[in-house]
Amino acid sequence: MTHISLKALRGGLLAAVALLACAAPAPADTGHTTPDDWLLLAVGPGQQPPATASGSLLRCDPPRGHRRAADACAELAAVDGRIADIPPKDVFCPMVHAPVTAHAHGEWGGRPVTYTQTFPNRCMMAARTGSVFALDAP
Structure with missing residues (x-):
């Protein structure tokens, strides 16, 4: 009969677990947006929400939708899409x-x-939301 020590068994199990952990690929967290990240953006005069039918569709993979789309996507990625947290x-x-x-x-x-x-004016909006609502900026 073969006799295996408890110490050898633990070492073998530990090696097997380490090997399995190294073999399984970890999901990469690149901080980039996902293909499904999109926002329909609109800015209008006054205190009523603007008609979004006249807005811009911001897509972030790759950034497109308005002239500062790359900046807007980067700012949104930094706050996980929470505009109020910019x-x-x-x-x-x-x-x-x-x-x-x-x-x-x-x-x-x-x-x-x-x-x-x-917002009281466009300058205050830009100061609080960065590039996200810079729909007509060069």
């Missing part, structure tokens, strides 16, 4: 009351996204 820019905006309302709906990371916010 860090505000440190800019000086004129104290001009010309309200605009930004609206977005779509899907990011498999989750639905809805965002509507009225």
